[in-house]
Amino acid sequence: EVQLVESGGGLVQPGGSLRLSCAASGFIFSSHWMHWVRQAPGKGLVWVSRINTDGSSTTYADSVMGRFTISRDNAKNTLYLQMTGLRAEDTAVYYCARRGMTTVTPFPFDIWGQGTMVTVSS
Amino acid sequence: DIVMTQSPDSLAVSLGERATINCKSSQSLLYNSDNKNYFAWYQQKPGQSPKLLIYWASTRESGVPDRFSGSGSGTDFTLTISSLQAEDVAVYYCQQYYSIPLTFGGGTKVEIK
Numbered sequence: 001e002v003q004l005v006e007s008g009g010g011l012v013q014p015g016g017s018l019r020l021s022c023a024a025s026g027f028i029f030s031s032h033w034m035h036w037v038r039q040a041p042g043k044g045l046v047w048v049s050r051i052n053t054d055g056s057s058t059t060y061a062d063s064v065m066g067r068f069t070i071s072r073d074n075a076k077n078t079l080y081l082q083m084t085g086l087r088a089e090d091t092a093v094y095y096c097a098r099r100g101m102t103t104v105t106p107f108p109f110d111i112w113g114q115g116t117m118v119t120v121s122s
Numbered sequence: 123d124i125v126m127t128q129s130p131d132s133l134a135v136s137l138g139e140r141a142t143i144n145c146k147s148s149q150s151l152l153y154n155s156d157n158k159n160y161f162a163w164y165q166q167k168p169g170q171s172p173k174l175l176i177y178w179a180s181t182r183e184s185g186v187p188d189r190f191s192g193s194g195s196g197t198d199f200t201l202t203i204s205s206l207q208a209e210d211v212a213v214y215y216c217q218q219y220y221s222i223p224l225t226f227g228g229g230t231k232v233e234i235k
Contacts, residue, residue: 035224044215044226044227044228044229045164045166045172045215045217045226045229046226047223047224047225047226050222050224059222059223061223062223095171095172100174100177105156106160106219106220107177107219108162108164108174108177108217108219109164109172109174110174110183112171112172112173113171114171115171
């Protein structure tokens with residue numbers, strides 16, 4: 001079964017750090033670009049970051065640039081999001097998502113994880 | 123950034139009736155080199171993660187019932203549920219994947235009247 005499972009969320013104080021993980025299974029992880037998308041409570045979907053297949057290229061939303069780092073370990077079939085300098089406005093469910101096609105053509109997210117909740121509060 | 127504007131914010135439709143959701147982008151999503159619209163629709167049921175319904179504006183993802191259809195091109199797009207079922211209660215999001223940052227519409231909540 002094709003699956004993404006996030007972990008690592010929790011309660012953290014403002015200014016703190018957290019590392020999210022996303023374990024992939026059931027497909028060739030190293031062939032797909034991967035993304036993080038977040039959703040604040042009761043709000044819509046917001047794209048956060050993406051990484052190419054070998055990890056050599058990363059892109060970030062302006063709101064997290066310089067604070068968040070996306071990475072991947074293809075040997076472990078795992079995607080990561082290192083979050084530092086966390087703010088109250090980073091509170092959200094964080095989803096990892098797979099870009100559907102394995103070619104360079106842009107494509108939407110065909111597989112999503114179940115999400116992990118990050119709460120930034122004192 | 124490309125701004126995606128959905129309408130309405132919510133709608134209530136009777137079972138078996140048609141539901142129509144609109145999405146407008148602030149710039150064209152039609153890529154001239156391949157004549158494809160880099161546009162998708164997702165469904166998010168309560169307590170679940172989003173699910174891809176439609177891509178390239180009108181191509182149904184595998185397994186998606188044919189009562190769901192997408193249309194439109196350029197900057198104006200529509201998702202139609204031809205005969206609403208109880209299991210279609212959800213929030214629907216449009217998304218552009220034409221350029222970074224990838225952006226979503228604000229969502230349309232579909233309920234049963």
